[in-house]
Amino acid sequence: MPPSKLAIAIHKLTSCSGCQLALLNQGIGLLDLLEQVEIKHFIEAGINHFTAEVDIAFVEGSVSTSEDLERVQHIRQRSKLVVSIGACATSGGIQALRNLSDENWLQAVYAKPEFVSSLQHSTGIAEHIKVDFELWGCPITVSQLNHFIQQLLLGSKPKPSGEKLCMDCKRQQQVCVLVTQQAPCLGPVVRTGCGAICPTFGRACYGCFGPSEQPNCDSLANRFAGLGLMPIEIAQRFAAIHSHSPPFKDQYQRWQTIHVREVE
Amino acid sequence: MTKHFFARQHLNQLFNVLMDSGYQVVGPTVKDGAIVFTELARVEQLPWGWQEVAKPGHYHLTPSRKNLCFAWNTGPQALKPWLFKPEQPLWQAEQTEQGLCFRQAPAKVTPIAVVGLRGCDLAALKLQDQHFIHGPYPDPYYQAQREQLFIIAVNCAQSAETCFCVSTGDGPAATHSFDLLLDELEDGYLIGVGSEQGQAVFQQLTLGQQATIDQLDIAQQQLADASQQQRHMPDEHSLLKLTENLEHPQWQDVADRCLACGNCTLVCPTCFCSKQESTSDIKLQQAEQVRLWDSCFSEQHGYIAGKLFRPEIRHRYRQWLLHKLANWQQQYGRSGCVGCGRCISWCPVGIDLVAEAQTLLEGSPHESAHR
Numbered sequence: 001m002p003p004s005k006l007a008i009a010i011h012k013l014t015s016c017s018g019c020q021l022a023l024l025n026q027g028i029g030l031l032d033l034l035e036q037v038e039i040k041h042f043i044e045a046g047i048n049h050f051t052a053e054v055d056i057a058f059v060e061g062s063v064s065t066s067e068d069l070e071r072v073q074h075i076r077q078r079s080k081l082v083v084s085i086g087a088c089a090t091s092g093g094i095q096a097l098r099n100l101s102d103e104n105w106l107q108a109v110y111a112k113p114e115f116v117s118s119l120q121h122s123t124g125i126a127e128h129i130k131v132d133f134e135l136w137g138c139p140i141t142v143s144q145l146n147h148f149i150q151q152l153l154l155g156s157k158p159k160p161s162g163e164k165l166c167m168d169c170k171r172q173q174q175v176c177v178l179v180t181q182q183a184p185c186l187g188p189v190v191r192t193g194c195g196a197i198c199p200t201f202g203r204a205c206y207g208c209f210g211p212s213e214q215p216n217c218d219s220l221a222n223r224f225a226g227l228g229l230m231p232i233e234i235a236q237r238f239a240a241i242h243s244h245s246p247p248f249k250d251q252y253q254r255w256q257t258i259h260v261r262e263v264e
Numbered sequence: 265m266t267k268h269f270f271a272r273q274h275l276n277q278l279f280n281v282l283m284d285s286g287y288q289v290v291g292p293t294v295k296d297g298a299i300v301f302t303e304l305a306r307v308e309q310l311p312w313g314w315q316e317v318a319k320p321g322h323y324h325l326t327p328s329r330k331n332l333c334f335a336w337n338t339g340p341q342a343l344k345p346w347l348f349k350p351e352q353p354l355w356q357a358e359q360t361e362q363g364l365c366f367r368q369a370p371a372k373v374t375p376i377a378v379v380g381l382r383g384c385d386l387a388a389l390k391l392q393d394q395h396f397i398h399g400p401y402p403d404p405y406y407q408a409q410r411e412q413l414f415i416i417a418v419n420c421a422q423s424a425e426t427c428f429c430v431s432t433g434d435g436p437a438a439t440h441s442f443d444l445l446l447d448e449l450e451d452g453y454l455i456g457v458g459s460e461q462g463q464a465v466f467q468q469l470t471l472g473q474q475a476t477i478d479q480l481d482i483a484q485q486q487l488a489d490a491s492q493q494q495r496h497m498p499d500e501h502s503l504l505k506l507t508e509n510l511e512h513p514q515w516q517d518v519a520d521r522c523l524a525c526g527n528c529t530l531v532c533p534t535c536f537c538s539k540q541e542s543t544s545d546i547k548l549q550q551a552e553q554v555r556l557w558d559s560c561f562s563e564q565h566g567y568i569a570g571k572l573f574r575p576e577i578r579h580r581y582r583q584w585l586l587h588k589l590a591n592w593q594q595q596y597g598r599s600g601c602v603g604c605g606r607c608i609s610w611c612p613v614g615i616d617l618v619a620e621a622q623t624l625l626e627g628s629p630h631e632s633a634h635r
Contacts, residue, residue, distance in 0.1 A: 032546045146546050153548060163562060164523075166612075170530035171350035171557050175296035175340060178612045179323050188525035188612050202296060213563040214577060216523045223321070223613045 009041035009054040013061030013068040018139040019086035062088040064122040076129040087138035096122040096244035138208040162213030169196040189215035210242040231258035267454040269472035282377040291379035299339030318424040321614025337424040352555040371408035383435030384604040388533030417442035421486035426605030428495035434602040436490035447483035519578035526559030528607035
């Protein structure tokens with residue numbers, strides 16, 4: 001008897017929709033994947049059945065509005081496993097930059113701010129519901145998603161990987177941009193998964209895949225200071241895609257309060 | 265060893281003879297601001313006129329004399345990735361009508377001739393041979409490539425700031441494991457033979473006279489210059505005492521700086537740790553097991569039987585330093601450090617292995633705690 005297909009749903013909260021493309025972008029692989037899974041809900045692909053009960057709900061996007069919050073709770077109730085995909089769902093995303101500001105940007109940006117209804121903070125979904133697994137990345141990759149599904153299909157417990165980007169970078173024998181160019185590379189504190197794209201092109205990693213296991217951000221930030229970055233530049237380095245994740249947020253807060261005045 | 269003069273204009277001939285003998289030539293070139301070992305087609309690709317400035321956490325290239333192509337000491341890697349590959353498939357499995365079928369991944373080997381290896385690289389090779397070939401579980405992939413290896417070593421004529429091979433006894437002269445040996449002079453090379461294979465290549469070269477006393481003196485002087493090094497690793501006997509200082513406060517001091525990124529272990533020419541990962545296609549018809557470079561700085565590397573044995577960075581740094589400098593002595597009969605200094609220059613935060621070892625050996629832990 002062929003094994004029954006896994007029922008999956010792909011949900012979107014506040015996000016750019018890019019992570020959902022990890023499913024759609026695999027071309028012919030999508031047909032192979034569809035032999036193993038049945039997609040119950042996936043609006044980006046035209047399948048709209050929000051209330052379907054599923055084995056796995058993949059959730060893209062952060063909880064940024066009260067509607068997001070309501071929806072993510074419904075998703076939890078109807079899904080055996082909830083898996084967050086991408087930076088927004090895992091740590092609040094770029095839109096979580098607003099969490100760092102006390103200023104009322106709504107007033108400054110919108111003519112009629114009262115029409116905008118969003119929560120004060122943008123957060124990852126694990127702050128609101130139980131999440132069974134997290135796929136980090138901005139965006140996540142096809143192989144990351146498929147590897148996770150394969151492990152479930154094989155009946156093995158998916159293993160989270162927090163390996164540092166440097167490991168992957170060195171396996172590919174890229175020359176370290178931090179050491180040769182004094183570039184403020186986040187690789188030593190960032191989770192691998194992207195294939196070390198930026199260092200491969202001679203650029204410093206800016207942290208799409210979020211904090212790695214045991215990130216020693218204090219030491220790396222001190223090093224950035226030693227390379228000549230101003231405190232505000234160091235703060236901004238950590239406050240980009242995963243600004244709401246605790247190790248990066250701590251560095252932002254540590255460095256943004258240091259004010260430097262020019263010597264007259 | 266008898267040495268002959270080999271004029272610079274004939275260097276291309278060495279490449280041609282090697283290629284005609286079926287070797288892929290591998291050697292140093294300038295790439296992304298570093299000396300990188302890669303497949304070479306022509307001598308013009310060698311790093312003519314470049315040398316490195318290496319300091320803790322820092323490496324850049326600076327012009328040297330245009331007529332020299334070996335005026336540097338090290339880059340991030342040399343021989344290790346060619347023998348112990350960063351990513352090595354081990355086996356594949358396939359669903360067939362007869363059931364699951366397993367196949368060992370074949371060793372993909374091409375004969376390679378590596379140009380430009382130094383004394384430290386050869387000492388590291390000897391250690392890796394000991395681990396991968398002469399240990400209880402010989403590695404067929406390493407062994408197959410090792411048997412197809414031709415080595416053209418070079419005596420160092422200078423040392424980088426991070427070099428300390430004199431104190432480990434592994435340089436600056438290359439004294440073993442090579443097929444041919446070069447000293448780089450102003451107008452050419454002194455070339456010596458180290459093996460029968462080396463002799464066969466040597467005989468096909470257009471050589472000058474046997475090296476003159478003056479030329480040998482210059483080569484000797486260059487080695488003497490290279491022996492003037494700024495760092496000195498404590499001797500092996502002293503390094504054994506490191507294991508008595510397991511609670512030294514310096515372990516925490518270094519852990520505060522250490523990123524646990526694994527760069528030191530991955531550029532180290534003697535580190536050999538690996539992990540395995542499985543992948544399969546989404547139809548679950550084919551699977552592959554791959555061996556990847558790993559590091560004792562990775563969290564999962566110390567995950568055994570449901571427990572993280574080295575939960576904190578200080579435990580991992582301690583594991584690395586103690587294993588490399590002290591426990592290797594019991595395991596392989598010598599320290600695992602060959603004095604190349606790569607871990608010092610390629611550490612993003614500039615942690616200096618030699619300085620750490622010296623500090624850990626200074627005074628008793630009790631005294632250091634109150635410094």
